[in-house]
Amino acid sequence: MRVLAAMSGGVDSAVAAARAVEAGHDVTGVHLALSAKPGTLRTGSRGCCTIEDSHDARRAADVLGIPFYVWDFAERFTEDVVEDFVAEYAAGRTPNPCLRCNERIKFEALLDKAIALGFDAVCTGHYARLDVVDGSVELRRSADEGKDQSYVLASLTREQLAHAMFPLGGSTKVEVRAEAARRGLSVAAKPDSHDICFIPDGDTQGFLTKRLGQRAGVLVDDETGAVLGQHVGVHGFTVGQRKGLGIDAPAPDGRPRYVLSLEPVSGTVRVGAAEKLAVREIVAVRPVSRVDWSGPVECVAQVRAHGGTAPAIAELVGEELVVRLREPLSGVAPGQAVAVYREDPEGGDLVLASATIERTGV
Incomplete structure (x- = not known):
């Protein structure tokens, strides 16, 4: 060839x-x-x-x-x-x-x-x-x-x-x-590339702020609705983020807060306890499928390039891939991809479908 x-x-x-x-x-x-x-x-x-x-x-x-x-x-x-x-x-x-x-x-x-x-x-x-x-x-x-x-x-x-x-x-x-x-290839010991190739310094927030500017908003406690702090743009946060939130006061119970959701129109970043990050259902759009979806399919779902996997049942409902997790996953955000696999006892699990996460549920 x-x-x-x-x-x-x-x-x-x-x-x-x-x-x-x-x-x-x-x-x-x-x-x-x-x-x-x-x-x-x-x-x-x-x-x-x-x-x-x-x-x-x-x-x-x-x-x-x-x-x-x-x-x-x-x-x-x-x-x-x-x-x-x-x-x-x-x-x-x-x-x-x-x-x-x-x-x-x-x-x-x-x-x-x-x-x-x-x-x-x-x-x-x-x-x-x-x-x-x-x-x-x-x-x-x-x-x-x-x-x-x-x-x-x-x-x-x-x-x-x-x-x-x-x-x-x-x-x-x-x-x-x-x-x-x-083989005599000079790249044999060359380090692997890390992070995002077009952000070589690793400062994703700085990169985004430079292009999007500052869009002021507030950090809100998801439980009480209290305003906990200010920020310069929801693009500086991701669901599941713990560090760099800019919140001075600790939670009443002393536990760390995490980003739970982002509302770009209002500029609201909702934060709360880690257990509120648990997701049991994923609804994803624009699926690329290799399965005859005559009904639900037992599978393993993956939501990150490395890690973030759980046994699940997936089903194509109209133009949406609906994934119901048997074990909860944390830090699942809209915009990420979900890929579903069929487990193979001999290894090399088969990719069944992939789609872009639109929303999540418990």
Whole structure:
């Protein structure tokens, strides 16, 4: 097959490309330039997609002996990922920019261009597995549970998965780094990127305030309705947040307070006890499903990239995915994604559906 290997400049994508070459595919490497000012997006292990990263990707392609190109996707990335991120926070929701990048950049914009140019598949360094079930390509968890990225890929359609390659799905990160060293790839020991790539200093609140400005509001005790403090914008908070609330007085019982909900129109941030964060029902919209929803399905629900899982029953009701949790989860916020899996005793749980959380209940 003709394969386009998306090479970020990290060890995972370099080894994924190497495995595609070794498998006998006709591989071309491509690095996506996602910022108009790429020099500003990496500080040590923070950020990604910098000039440094593009050079690392090119060196890896040279070692593998494959053609290499840099494609400018900065405008599309800004519109579909960065601006979406800002708009979601302004609306009081908590988005996942990595999920959005996979969905709209790597497996929409990039894949569309790859197919138009005659490529059969896009290869990435994601830790997830693909499997053929009843003639359709399905998504499973990776062998390395600690690195599993099926959650941020769960919104991909069957058609997109049919043109995807994840060569690292059966490996651990330790194995991948060791293989990179054996292959003579200079990125073998390169640190993984952390946090949000377009906020390299990790100051999400500062980033959002710079773009949204100050929108004064109040912090309110959910139990009594008492005003506990002031703030400069609901975009500075997320559901489940405990630290940095700016509340001087402790709760009457001495226990910490947490953000329970955000009301962007009124600027109200409601806070209260930890037990009020417990959620037993999730209603999510814009589902991407791979299940025949003739009725409720036993599953495991996941609401964060790492952790946040619970046994559940899921059901497609009209255009909404309704997930009833058998065990409560905390800190579940509108805007997050919920992915539901079918447990597999042999591992590699199968992704059944993904949707964007609209509201929660108890």
